[in-house]
Amino acid sequence: MTMSMYSTTDKMKMSAPSCFPGRYSPSYRSSEQMRRCMPNPSSRLLEDASLLCNSWSARQNGDIFAGINDGILSRAEALAAVDIQKHQAQHVHSQMPSQIKHDVMYHHHTMSGPPQRPLQMHHSMDQLDMLDPTGQMTTLAPISESPLTPTHQHLHGSYHSMNHMMSHHHPGTLSGHTGGHHGHSAVHHPVITAAVAAAGLHPDTDTDPRELEAFAERFKQRRIKLGVTQADVGKALANLKLPGVGALSQSTICRFESLTLSHNNMIALKPILQAWLEEAEAQAKNKRRDPDAPSVLPAGEKKRTSIAAPEKRSLEAYFAVQPRPSGEKIAAIAEKLDLKKNVVRVWFCNQRQKQKRIVSSVTPSMTGHGSAGFGY
């Protein structure tokens, strides 16, 4: 049955890198990053909600959402409604007629396509071309500072640099959370060292946000020059045959270029993308030689929830008040908005994640040359 043959899972299981801890420094994220969180539009609403919150939280400090049902929740919702009216000039809201449905699902698949298979040892024997049909996607995590992220099978354990934490995450994605940290140095591990060398990087340099940003920019331009799409790059990565490195999705490449990834994730991916870039340019130069090396140049329906704008505004308002609502609060919000609890929970998770994205920490003014497009 449908099972989830979902690739994601499989992929992750098989490919997991393990190392990672590159962790960004706490200050890194929190301070600068936070300021730019909530990007847009409904900022006004958020402000309203915040104000509301201030007065309230001032005293109820502890559990702001305590009275969520009739308290903030409704107020925030009211604000949201107002906001909506202003912007959309139209119906009102509160309950929304139903026309605008929130939580719409789109079809899903069942197996279709491209099975992206988990990577296992990838290197299939048939590595024919670069884009291997079964693109195996890899997950990587930052290895301490020089991430290369091999998959767990290979390295894991890595070390010290991660000092604390690390237990290793194994299979899966690697995430290195937990720790914070700064970093540096773990680059002496053989594998890592090799990877670093291959990529030609400098460990310390790699963790500098500005360097990351500069690299992302360079990467994008050179990639375009090569005439390679983001999707092509993702698939071609598998052909690099770096230990533990399989394919990545277009989404991830896109996010890397736009710095919409966590600092750690950026650090982990940089060496890999750099390695690809160098190899791709080399191949482009000598017109595809080494027949041995696969070229790195180009040669299911799931359900998806769509939260309507009104509900989204309300969620944003709630988020401004309490980014981490408890399970009960979430349930209350879900009920109010007529959304599934899980949908609301995931929305908050994603919102929090969004807030932490690296972009937030890189200010254009820092770089001098605006960054490609991330506003602010």
Add this chain to the structure above:
DNA sequence: ATGCATGAGAG
């Protein structure tokens, strides 16, 4: 380019 989702791993 992004919204919503999944799943591993860590508390």
Add this chain to the structure above:
DNA sequence: TCTCATGCATA
């Protein structure tokens, strides 16, 4: 249950 890394599907 949360955080993270990542992906699919969609706009």
